[in-house]
Amino acid sequence: MAEIIDYGRFADRLAARRARWDLLREFQDEWGYTVPAGAVPWPKWSETEHRTYVRTLHEEWTGEEEDPFKGVDRSLPIPKALDEWWDLPFNSFTHSSRLYWTNPEYPPTLRPDPSGYGVAEGLPEENPFVEPGGDLRLCCFMAEYEYCNEWAYLASEAGQDDPRVFVSIDEDGWALQAESLSEFFVLLAAVRLPSHFGWSVQLGDDDFPDGVRARIEAAYRPMGLQNWRELGADTAFFGGPDVIVRHDTGMADYSVDICGRTREALAATARTLGWTWDDDLVDPPAKDAESD
Structure with missing residues (x-):
């Protein structure tokens, strides 16, 4: 990882829609993902195990075969x-x-x-998404x-x-x-991969007595992505040199999530935001794509 990637410029890369799959590949490469040797891809035309289980139960209860594409x-x-x-x-x-x-x-x-x-x-x-009667x-x-x-x-x-x-x-x-x-x-991919393959720390707003959002916005640029909405979260993405900073104003477990491609990038961001480094709170990269 000798080359420094500035995720403050990510919005510009995202705007090139014709090269979106290239961006996905590049992003995965930048965070160290490689397809595991011998990996068999998830078949496109297949149910999840839970969906198959539910359908099978229904068939047992009713005695009728249920259409998997109902x-x-x-x-x-x-x-x-x-x-x-x-x-x-x-x-x-x-x-x-x-x-x-x-x-x-x-x-x-x-x-x-x-x-x-x-x-x-x-x-x-x-709703604001379709015309009345749509x-x-x-x-x-x-x-x-x-x-x-x-x-x-x-x-x-x-x-x-x-x-x-x-x-x-x-x-x-x-x-x-x-x-x-x-x-x-x-x-x-930006939600899932950096915390697995990068150096990361998850913190709360109270770890920054003077407030953290203004510091984030002063030092890092929006990545051009919509806020992530999952399990009550409402998370904004900001980028800088070799680092992605996420700040949640919803119900995420941690309001601040910092992921660096290197330990040095994470440490630099901690200094910028005013967090006192604590090794016990920092997660190192996982060894591979199969590590939990």
Whole structure:
């Protein structure tokens, strides 16, 4: 890691949408991810173990074989970007899904889900995303491990190559999570990979007596990503030399999460933000993609 990567310039890289998969590959490389030798990618056309279990229980209770695609509107096209992502040979999710703690839905299933498996409802009648009288359904392609949050695109945008992504949240139904599917997968990698492969520390606002958000904004630049919404979190991303700083104003376990590509980058950020270094709180990089 001799080259220093300035994540303060990440928004500029993100703006080059035609090269989005290149950005995902570069980001994974920068944080040290490589596809494990002999890894077998997650098959695109497959149910998760839990979904298979639920369907099997239903069949045992009713004595009838349930259609595994009951929750799918087969008349809707699948966006080009979703299929492209599944087929990427360097895809860290399909080759190392344990890093992510999410379940894929392929083909995407409707919300509300006709099969009864999906948790979230469709959009409320009054919403800023579709015109009055428009299609309120969404197509879920990814869910938090226990389906506490689900990520989906609008059924009305299924015909687009790279539609917007929304996330289910309790208080408001659905919120915008990414401007496109390809951006979402970059965002998902930015949420999961740095804390696994980098030097990291998780802190609270009270670790910074003078306040931390103003210090973050003064020293680091926004990365151009939508705030991450999962399990009550509302997390903003800021970048600097070899470091990503996340600040949460929601209900995340820790309000400040700092990840450095090197120990030196993490230490420099700690000094900048005024945190007194404590080795006991710092997590070193995991050894490989399979480490917990």
